[in-house]
Amino acid sequence: MDSSQFIFGIHPVIEAIESGRSIDKLMIRKDLTGEQAHRLVEIARLHGIPMQRVPAERLGRYTRGNHQGVVAIMAAADYHRLGDVVPALFEQGVLPFIIVLDGITDVRNFGAIARTAECCGVNAIVIPERGSVGVGADAVKTSAGALLNIPVCRERSLAAGVQYLKKSGFKIVCATEKSAENYTTADYTVPVAIVMGAEDIGISNQILDIADVRAAIPMFGRTGSLNVSVAAGVMMYEVVRQRLLADLEVE
Secondary structure, three states: OOHHHEEEOHHHHHHHHHOOOOEEEEEEEOOOOOHHHHHHHHHHHHOOOOEEEEOHHHHOOOOOOOOOOEEEEEOOOOOEOHHHHHHHHHHHOOOOEEEEEEOOOOHHHHHHHHHHHHHOOOOEEEEEOOOOOOOOHHHHHHOOOHHHOOOEEEEOOHHHHHHHHHHOOOEEEEEOOOOOOEHHHOOOOOOEEEEEEEOOOEOOHHHHOOOOEEEEOOOOOOOOOOOHHHHHHHHHHHHHHHHHHHHHHHO
16 A cells, blocks of 8 residues: 555644645545544535545544544546636647546446546546545556546536537537437537446436436347446547548548
8 A cells, every 4th residue: 555645633623724735535534523623524515625534433544643533535637627627628729529427436447448448548537526436546557547648627516527528519429228319310529528337327317307318339149338438438439430530531
């Protein structure tokens, strides 16, 4: 266990948050109270850091020293703000391509998606603040380092983030088997955000309602669905295919 991934103690964690360090998750002892503990919770909420109340024994797994009932797990890379990334993309004159992950909790799937996304030229990955895997050391390793080369935006409300993308001119394409529209029929030669959902429950209805397109990957076998990282790869390379063809037609 790499101790550089963690910060222990109330005051060091507060200082880390206020200095702008990217924190993946904050774990606080269940029965921790007091003025400083309350201040830590309020600061963490203000900065949108996911928090979890846990038994003291769990915190003891991370250090033999005095953790004061608080352990912060550092993100392996800094998180970005969607409201900063999107305007910058349009200012740079690129054709934006963003991947939105709704409730992906498996670190291997997240890493595999990020690796493919970076190879496809995706400009950013958007994840929710809660109910999602974060940019931890394991995710970076699984992504073969790709997560260090692509901005990851963590949104308090993923639906609000998707709505922001739509209002900014992105076509919202939700990959879901609950559709009769083949994924290849959508036009990806415009600013596009592809939404992928968790394997067990898929994309939330709130986000499906925002979608411009609900696209399905055709299935011919007895298995009900593809692994989400494989499905994401299929969707992303359709974007690449269409954009390459569009470039050839221009030439």
